[in-house]
Each structure stands twice: as C-alpha cells, then as structure tokens.
Amino acid sequence: MSEEVEYRCFIGGLAWSTSDRGLRDAFEKYGHLLEAKVVLDKFSGRSRGFGFITFDEKKAMDEAIAAMNGMDLDGRTITVDKAQPLQGGSGRDHDGDRSRDRGYDRDRSRPSGGRGSGGGDCFKCGKPGHFARECPDESGRGGGGRYSSRDDRYSGKDDRYGAKDDRYSAKDDRYGAKEDRYGRDGGRDGGRDRYGPDRNGDRSGGRSRDGGSRGGPGGERHSRAPYDRPRAGGFH
C-alpha cells in the first residue's frame, strides 16, 4: 500500500541520439536525480529510444512527469511516466491484461531469486560478480572440474557467438549494399570478412543469403534500415 520506495520514471519516445546525459540534463531541474539512464541495445549499442530516471523525492518525480510528459526533447515528443517495478525476470514478460496502474498500490511479494539477488553472490565463495561455476576461488574447485567446465563453457559460448555474428554479417552486408556508411565498420567485420561474402563462392551469381526470396512482387520486407539518424531539421 502507500507508495513505492523508489521514484523512477520511464521516458519514452526519445530520439536515437539522446543519451543518458540528455535525460539528466532535462530532468535534474525538477529535482535531484539519483539515476538517469538511456537504455541501449545490446546488439547494436545504440539507444532504444527510451530511458529511465530516478528521483530521490516523490514530488520531484511528480513535477517532472507533469512538466515533461508530452514535451519535446531533442526533436522528439517524449512520454514521461512512472516506471515499472522491473521484475519477473527481465520484465520481458508482457501481458496485455496488466495495466499501468497495476503494481503501484498493489501488494506483491519479492521473489527470492528475482532482483533481490542483485547482490549476485555465488554459493561457493559468496562474492558478487560471478556464479559458483565461475568462482575464481580455488578452495572449492572440487578436483579440477572447474577447468574442464570452464573450457567447455568457453568453446560453447564462442561457437554460439560465431553463429550469431554470422547472421548479423549477412544483415549488415545488406545495409552495406544500400548504404556504405555502416558497412565499413572494422572490428567484427575484420574478423569474419574473409568468411562472410567470400563464403558465397561467387557474388555475381545473384543468389544471396536470402535464398532468392526476392524475385517476385512484395518480396521486400523492409524498405528502411533501423539506423536512421534523427536530424535537427536538416543538414545542408
């Protein structure tokens, strides 16, 4: 009942170029911000178009919401409202049945393993930042199984990333064909460049990783890349 023990606001509709600093600079005027952050995509690193701010005062949060909701920031209309409790795994579980007012005054119990384990202490050494399997403390390695398990984990992880990266390489290549401004990225490209386009054997064959899905009307799925840069009104 009563109120939440935290005052966090969700900021949606942000421009791609808006950063955590932009949020803080725009909201700290309403009160002291304990935290101001813009959520970034894990696969591309760019902002996802929304962020969060945390106040140390309820009134500050209320004023910020009342003053900034529907306002324009960095050229985009932003949505400001109370943030969700962020629980239930990563909050990826979306349910249309739930409304925004749920949870604000609703009593709920904290899952013993939810965010409550934010300390991240492992059962082996009790230190945060890693799990028991990755515990650096040798006092509990239990017969060297730690090394084999770690090596196995490493190879599996690496292999998985390789497959994922390969998928992105094809995707990235598609953008490269349309716009080269993102196709020249070194880093990962340099590592798989020899395995990427070269894998096709011949790039003039016309047959690409799409499997020839195109060739008929309506074959185009996307007519616009997600890497659109917001502009302050035009660049001459």
Next chain:
DNA sequence: GTTGAGCGA
C-alpha cells in the same frame, strides 16, 4: 521508434 540491466544452482 516506448518499460532496462545479469543468463544461474
């Protein structure tokens, strides 16, 4: 361009 972040026993 709309609810995050760290995956588990």
